[in-house]
Amino acid sequence: MSAVDIRDLRVTFGGVVRAVDGVTLSIERGEVVALIGESGSGKSVTLRSLMRLHPPRATKMEGTIAVEGRDVLAMTPRALADYRGPIVSMIFQEPLLALDPVYTVGEQIMEIILRHEKVSRKEARARALALFERVRIPSPERRLDAYPHEMSGGMRQRAMIALALACRPKVLLADEPTTALDATVQIQILLLLRELQRDLGLSIIFVTHDLGAAVEVADRIAVMYAGRIVEEGTARELIRNPRHPYTIGLLKSRAHGVMEKGTRLDAIPGAPPDLARLPPGCSFAPRCAAAIESCQIEQPPSFVVEGGHRARCFRWKDAPAQLGAQALGAA
Amino acid sequence: MIIGAPAHDPFERDRGGPATPLLTVKGLLKHFPIRGGALGRVQAHVRAVDGVDFEVMKGETLGVVGESGCGKSTTARLLLSLIDPTAGEVFFDGMKVGSPELSLKEFRRQTQMVFQDSYSSLNPRLTIEASIAFAPQVHGVPKREAVARARDLLARVGLDPVRFAGRYPHELSGGQRQRVNIARALALQPRLVLLDEAVSALDKSVEAQVLNLLMDLKDEFGLTYLFISHDLNVVRFISDRVMVMYLGQVAEIGPSDVVFDRACHPYTTALLSSMPSIDPDHRTMEAPLAGDPPNPINPPSGCRFHTRCSFVEQVCSSVQPRLTEAGPQHEAACLMVVPGSGHSKAPVGTGVAA
Numbered sequence: 001m002s003a004v005d006i007r008d009l010r011v012t013f014g015g016v017v018r019a020v021d022g023v024t025l026s027i028e029r030g031e032v033v034a035l036i037g038e039s040g041s042g043k044s045v046t047l048r049s050l051m052r053l054h055p056p057r058a059t060k061m062e063g064t065i066a067v068e069g070r071d072v073l074a075m076t077p078r079a080l081a082d083y084r085g086p087i088v089s090m091i092f093q094e095p096l097l098a099l100d101p102v103y104t105v106g107e108q109i110m111e112i113i114l115r116h117e118k119v120s121r122k123e124a125r126a127r128a129l130a131l132f133e134r135v136r137i138p139s140p141e142r143r144l145d146a147y148p149h150e151m152s153g154g155m156r157q158r159a160m161i162a163l164a165l166a167c168r169p170k171v172l173l174a175d176e177p178t179t180a181l182d183a184t185v186q187i188q189i190l191l192l193l194r195e196l197q198r199d200l201g202l203s204i205i206f207v208t209h210d211l212g213a214a215v216e217v218a219d220r221i222a223v224m225y226a227g228r229i230v231e232e233g234t235a236r237e238l239i240r241n242p243r244h245p246y247t248i249g250l251l252k253s254r255a256h257g258v259m260e261k262g263t264r265l266d267a268i269p270g271a272p273p274d275l276a277r278l279p280p281g282c283s284f285a286p287r288c289a290a291a292i293e294s295c296q297i298e299q300p301p302s303f304v305v306e307g308g309h310r311a312r313c314f315r316w317k318d319a320p321a322q323l324g325a326q327a328l329g330a331a
Numbered sequence: 332m333i334i335g336a337p338a339h340d341p342f343e344r345d346r347g348g349p350a351t352p353l354l355t356v357k358g359l360l361k362h363f364p365i366r367g368g369a370l371g372r373v374q375a376h377v378r379a380v381d382g383v384d385f386e387v388m389k390g391e392t393l394g395v396v397g398e399s400g401c402g403k404s405t406t407a408r409l410l411l412s413l414i415d416p417t418a419g420e421v422f423f424d425g426m427k428v429g430s431p432e433l434s435l436k437e438f439r440r441q442t443q444m445v446f447q448d449s450y451s452s453l454n455p456r457l458t459i460e461a462s463i464a465f466a467p468q469v470h471g472v473p474k475r476e477a478v479a480r481a482r483d484l485l486a487r488v489g490l491d492p493v494r495f496a497g498r499y500p501h502e503l504s505g506g507q508r509q510r511v512n513i514a515r516a517l518a519l520q521p522r523l524v525l526l527d528e529a530v531s532a533l534d535k536s537v538e539a540q541v542l543n544l545l546m547d548l549k550d551e552f553g554l555t556y557l558f559i560s561h562d563l564n565v566v567r568f569i570s571d572r573v574m575v576m577y578l579g580q581v582a583e584i585g586p587s588d589v590v591f592d593r594a595c596h597p598y599t600t601a602l603l604s605s606m607p608s609i610d611p612d613h614r615t616m617e618a619p620l621a622g623d624p625p626n627p628i629n630p631p632s633g634c635r636f637h638t639r640c641s642f643v644e645q646v647c648s649s650v651q652p653r654l655t656e657a658g659p660q661h662e663a664a665c666l667m668v669v670p671g672s673g674h675s676k677a678p679v680g681t682g683v684a685a
């Protein structure tokens with residue numbers, strides 16, 4: 001059984017905006033999957049669906065989501081309360097929004113443990129302390145009594161991770177947890193996530209728009225575009241053997257060290273489409289240098305490249321050569 | 332061609348000649364007072380910019396990197412006098428800014444800024460054409476000419492004026508809005524453009540387009556850039572020289588390739604190796620630095636980096652390293668490059684660290 005199994009998920013807001021349009025993704029136990037894509041491509045909506053965080057009235061969710069064998073879309077409010085925390089928990093880009101400013105971080109962690117488990121306050125405090133040590137907060141005993149605003153950015157992020165781990169979840173959802181951090185702190189948090197996955201056997205879905213961060217933590221990478229996963233595979237497959245023209249474009253447009261001064265970046269033309277007015281065929285077609293006539297008419301299905309490597313592109317076999325993707329593999 | 336008198340051509344406005352830096356910054360200092368207590372007395376100072384000197388040569392791009400809070404934006408805001416410096420002087424093409432030779436108003440016309448947030452910098456009630464034409468009109472350009480110039484600039488930044496001139500900011504994507512901000516900055520025909528995280532909020536696929544555009548415009552209009560960004564790959568790509576800041580001071584400055592390939596300040600090295608590798612077979616195994624940057628309210632004594640530096644020696648906590656030549660055009664503020672500083676790795680010499 002997979003830890004997470006999402007099938008053909010469709011999320012529509014207000015009857016018009018289809019933010020997620022047929023996402024199928026499964027995550028094995030102990031696996032880290034990175035979800036990358038531009039802003040508005042549906043990464044956060046996918047994560048929030050797993051937590052059932054969308055406003056129920058204005059949101060229509062179709063498809064199925066199974067987490068540790070539980071049918072998430074069918075859960076009652078009661079079942080959801082037992083699900084959020086002990087099974088799945090989430091960390092965000094801005095820890096100040098996730099942490100309550102009027103309680104110390106230690107109190108917040110104890111609160112969550114006491115809400116879900118029958119343990120004494122003393123035991124809860126000992127667990128909170130162990131979590132602070134686990135996420136490597138220096139002087140953990142003292143820091144348990146600190147308020148969120150008394151911590152530096154990197155430490156707050158560690159505290160939020162400790163909070164998310166309080167009920168020993170099986171699946172951790174991380175929405176751009178390092179985007180707001182400094183470079184020297186970002187790499188510390190990325191390595192911490194990798195370590196937690198290894199030591200605790202966590203399954204992690206890690207959302208980022210930074211390919212480099214994805215490669216640092218993820219076993220597999222799924223690339224989203226306009227509400228769909230357009231390519232997925234191991235980090236190595238996606239970097240060395242990209243098949244979808246959007247993935248290829250992302251790799252080619254990166255500024256990187258070995259570039260000659262004065263060379264231009266190989267930018268993808270145009271901008272991501274308006275989700276309320278998607279083109280009838282492939283949603284990348286208006287920006288795609290490899291597009292052919294059928295791309296304008298029909299949506300490409302997901303083709304298997306090899307094993308778990310899949311691409312939603314009619315031309316997955318020959319487009320990479322036309323777009324000069326081979327040169328990427330070496331770099 | 333941009334409409335306007337030839338005297339506005341940046342190539343012809345050069346006064347001091349190519350050897351005179353376009354921008355010279357001397358001893359720039361900004362200490363923000365922190366008030367507290369019942370009486371709101373000043374209790375401490377944030378030493379946001381704490382003694383910064385640098386030059387930007389004509390036609391070059393100087394990249395500025397460093398962690399958040401190291402004083403990059405404050406430096407840019409000080410340059411434009413958006414905030415008052417605690418101390419320091421700024422010279423533009425050899426003329427002191429705010430002197431009879433070069434008024435602040437004239438300096439501000441010749442120096443424009445583009446910010447990260449493309450939305451809040453545009454007036455939501457003005458069409459983008461009107462937004463771009465606004466400042467030139469304030470500076471006395473007749474309306475018809477200002478509008479014609481605005482439409483011309485829209486075309487230059489890749490937005491067809493026929494389709495876009497009449498739109499409002501909310502009718503544009505983030506990348507399109509940032510193009511409008513760039514067009515607006517160019518409307519006064521500046522010589523220097525300060526770009527503060529100007530591409531940071533853009534999607535990767537759009538970021539590359541805007542970077543290409545910035546390079547084209549620089550050639551076309553003879554511009555000089557000060558390019559602030561936390562993205563080291565982008566800075567390396569666009570900059571001729573790079574300045575690395577740490578806690579309000581310059582740690583290292585030099586030609587882009589030298590700083591990226593042969594950095595000599597331990598902070599620069601750590602910052603560079605903190606960049607995620609994009610190679611799945613060589614992932615980062617250990618974080619180069621532990622902890623967060625210290626608080627600029629009470630920065631560490633001596634070398635500000637000594638609390639996190641792996642080459643730290645006793646002398647580092649008492650002696651503040653000055654920027655010292657480390658190679659052609661290359662300077663670093665580390666006792667290991669200061670001759671005779673007392674650090675065991677320092678070159679022997681008679682120099683005494685200031």
Ligand SMILES: Nc1ncnc2c1ncn2[C@@H]1O[C@H](COP(=O)(O)OP(=O)(O)OP(=O)(O)O)[C@@H](O)[C@H]1O
Pocket residue numbers: 363364377378379397398399400401402403404405406561627
């Ligand atoms: N008006 C102010 N009052 C008090 N402190 C300030 C003020 N403006 C800036 N600072 C402080 O000055 C320091 C430098 O700020 P600045 O915004 O210049 O940094 P930065 O390098 O641009 O960071 P970032 O990348 O986060 O924008 C920070 O510690 C900041 O909190």
Ligand SMILES: Nc1ncnc2c1ncn2[C@@H]1O[C@H](COP(=O)(O)OP(=O)(O)O)[C@@H](O)[C@H]1O
Pocket residue numbers: 013014017019037038039040041042043044045046275
């Ligand atoms: N509550 C909501 N109501 C309407 N539209 C929404 C809502 N939440 C997200 N969206 C839209 O869904 C799309 C995908 O959003 P999101 O998943 O947040 O993007 P990202 O990939 O940047 O995380 C965007 O177009 C966004 O505007």
Ligand code: SF4
Pocket residue numbers: 244245246282283284285286288289290291292295300312313314315316319
């Ligand atoms: S299906 Fe066609 S338009 Fe879409 S990415 Fe492939 S080649 Fe391009």
Ligand code: SF4
Pocket residue numbers: 596597598634635636637638640641642643644647652664665666667674
């Ligand atoms: S002066 Fe000392 S502490 Fe500072 S960077 Fe050099 S070696 Fe490190």
Ligand SMILES: [Mg+2]
Pocket residue numbers: 043044
């Ligand atoms: Mg998001």
Ligand SMILES: [Mg+2]
Pocket residue numbers: 403404528
């Ligand atoms: Mg800033």
